[in-house]
Amino acid sequence: MSVLVIGEHDNAELKPATLHTVTAAKEVAGAEEIHVLVAGQGCAAVADAAAAIPGVAKVLLADAPVYEHRLAENLGPLIAELAKGYSHVLAPATTSGKNVMPRAAALLDVQQISDISGIAAPDTFVRPIYAGNAMATVKSGDPVKVITVRTTAFDPAPAEGGSAAVESVAAGADAALATYLGAELTKSERPELTSARIVISGGRGMQNGENFAMLERIADKLGAAVGASRAAVDAGFVPNDYQVGQTGKVVAPDLYIAIGISGAIQHLAGMKDSKVIVAINKDEDAPIFQVADYGLVADLFKAVPELEQELG
Amino acid sequence: MKVLVPIKRVIDANVKVRVKADKSGVELTNVKMAMNPFCEIAVEQAVRLKEAGTASEVIAVSAGVAQSQETLRTALAMGADRGILIQSDAALEPLAVAKLLKAVVERESPELVILGKQAIDGDNNQTGQMLAALLGWAQGAFISKLELADGAAKVTREVDGGLENLSLKLPAVVTVDLRLNEPRYASLPNIMKAKKKPIEQLTPEDLEVDVAPRLEVLEVVEPPARKAGVKVESVADLVEKLKNEAKVI
Numbered sequence: 001m002s003v004l005v006i007g008e009h010d011n012a013e014l015k016p017a018t019l020h021t022v023t024a025a026k027e028v029a030g031a032e033e034i035h036v037l038v039a040g041q042g043c044a045a046v047a048d049a050a051a052a053i054p055g056v057a058k059v060l061l062a063d064a065p066v067y068e069h070r071l072a073e074n075l076g077p078l079i080a081e082l083a084k085g086y087s088h089v090l091a092p093a094t095t096s097g098k099n100v101m102p103r104a105a106a107l108l109d110v111q112q113i114s115d116i117s118g119i120a121a122p123d124t125f126v127r128p129i130y131a132g133n134a135m136a137t138v139k140s141g142d143p144v145k146v147i148t149v150r151t152t153a154f155d156p157a158p159a160e161g162g163s164a165a166v167e168s169v170a171a172g173a174d175a176a177l178a179t180y181l182g183a184e185l186t187k188s189e190r191p192e193l194t195s196a197r198i199v200i201s202g203g204r205g206m207q208n209g210e211n212f213a214m215l216e217r218i219a220d221k222l223g224a225a226v227g228a229s230r231a232a233v234d235a236g237f238v239p240n241d242y243q244v245g246q247t248g249k250v251v252a253p254d255l256y257i258a259i260g261i262s263g264a265i266q267h268l269a270g271m272k273d274s275k276v277i278v279a280i281n282k283d284e285d286a287p288i289f290q291v292a293d294y295g296l297v298a299d300l301f302k303a304v305p306e307l308e309q310e311l312g
Numbered sequence: 313m314k315v316l317v318p319i320k321r322v323i324d325a326n327v328k329v330r331v332k333a334d335k336s337g338v339e340l341t342n343v344k345m346a347m348n349p350f351c352e353i354a355v356e357q358a359v360r361l362k363e364a365g366t367a368s369e370v371i372a373v374s375a376g377v378a379q380s381q382e383t384l385r386t387a388l389a390m391g392a393d394r395g396i397l398i399q400s401d402a403a404l405e406p407l408a409v410a411k412l413l414k415a416v417v418e419r420e421s422p423e424l425v426i427l428g429k430q431a432i433d434g435d436n437n438q439t440g441q442m443l444a445a446l447l448g449w450a451q452g453a454f455i456s457k458l459e460l461a462d463g464a465a466k467v468t469r470e471v472d473g474g475l476e477n478l479s480l481k482l483p484a485v486v487t488v489d490l491r492l493n494e495p496r497y498a499s500l501p502n503i504m505k506a507k508k509k510p511i512e513q514l515t516p517e518d519l520e521v522d523v524a525p526r527l528e529v530l531e532v533v534e535p536p537a538r539k540a541g542v543k544v545e546s547v548a549d550l551v552e553k554l555k556n557e558a559k560v561i
Contacts, residue, residue: 010473069476071478072441072444072451072453073444073450073451076445094472095453095454095469095470095471095472096471096472098437098441098453098454099441099451099453099454100441101441102406102437102438102439102440102441102442102445103441103442103444103445103451104445105407105438105442105445106407106410106441106442106443106445106446107445109407110407110526111405111406111407111525111526111527112406112407112436112438113527114435114436114437114438115435115437120530124530128435128535129338129433129434129435129532130323130329130338130432130433130435131432131435132535133328133329133534133535134329134331134338134532134533134534134535135532135533135534135535136529136531136532137529137530137531137532137533138527138528138529138530139527139528139530140526140527141526141527141528142526176481177448177449177450177480177481177484178450178451178452178478178479178480178481179478179479180476180477180478181466181477181478181479182476182477183471183473183474183475183476183477184474184475184476184477185473185474185475186473186474194472198560198561222561230490233490233491234490234491239474239475240456240470240474240475240489240491241470241471241472241473241474246432246435247350247429247430247432247489247490249472254560255554255558255560255561265328266325266432272538275560276554276558276560277538277541278550278554289540289543290540291538291540292540292541293541293542293558294541294542294543294544294550294553294554294558295540295541295542295543295544296543296544296546296547296550297543298547303547306547306548307547307550307551310547310548310551311551311561
């Protein structure tokens, strides 16, 4: 049976998380087809982008007002209905995937497998538990496997080269349980945190939000995204969507620079798969140094301006 | 309105988890256990609603081993009115817990269920959304703000791009994120008082829920270890190494 991927988008553009999820889908699909669901409103361009992913055989387009904001109460039943024709349904483990997939799984009476980082067999998956301090291999006996995918564990599929057919699917009724009131989205010209090649993050040691400007200047020189530890977000230095960690975003860039971050296990859970880790902290016993490839014991207020200068 | 707060007993967030030698799971014997931190935030929110006069009664419920009673006592000491323990020695998956909670909701008829967004043991992040699905209720997942008025819950959700605001028709299920509130510590007098608060004992059989697991855990192992690297002496040294050794900038 074919495999269904839930496309991540904002009605205007297909998000890279979808490409990572398609790679995971290829691993479970074998010779079977991969289909992508694009549910939204006015999202035909997103469907075209999904159709261009090599390896995708068909795009299902559910273009209707009830899916405009991808409310779980409306999207969950659509996914559950479509899922009956598939062996697997996969979504990226983004906040939208985490929101809607358990709803769909429960409607299907299926135990979802969250945040998989590996595929041992089409019914057997590896996933981190306890903030990544243990890796569990679990085998599912459910008829449909409902899965969210840790995007950093799978390379992105190419975005171009395919030419899948786009097929419209009928929209379901509005559950009329939730009303979208609006969003306050962080605007940034910098790369998106979870797909950036370089990430520079600040912690409690930054002392206040204004000091993050130092990190932003370095980020702009390196083409990096800016992240933060929970402590920095809780203290109100930066918005919630900066948070890297067990319950925030999981990142695995080529280079992760941790500034004034002590390295609680919950933070390490979100960044320890980065290829190269740099830590700058004045406390030489900070746990972050246990995972850092390059550690510099220094006062960040001296070291960071120096770093900016060195980068020219 | 009645508010139901499902809570979970987990390994204390500050304990370093160890994988069992036989790869069957993580070591739980002689390990400090505590209420899941997200559940503490859920209890705090419910108690604040009671203190504000919005909630008439706060009921804490936990599904798990007999010692989950201690976790319920913590919730009672924080201000919940009574507890329900659904005792089971089996490993309960989120779908099974959601089904148990649905049965409790049907008995208690709360207007609002407040849960933690995820438990820090399984990191599943499923139970609240599944409960909402099974009940056919609205869901507000990962909330950092909650306002109740005119038969609706206005919530602010923490999403990947920032924040999203929704209005949920009541009854509803919400799952809480870190920044909704800062949970209180129970005072000694309240801990003493909590000992007298009632805890009802149930089993999955009482609620006629099949909790048989759907997933078979084949093995649990340590993640590949990351070895510590080197300390550099200066920023210039660091930049040189990143350019010429690691070749990442």
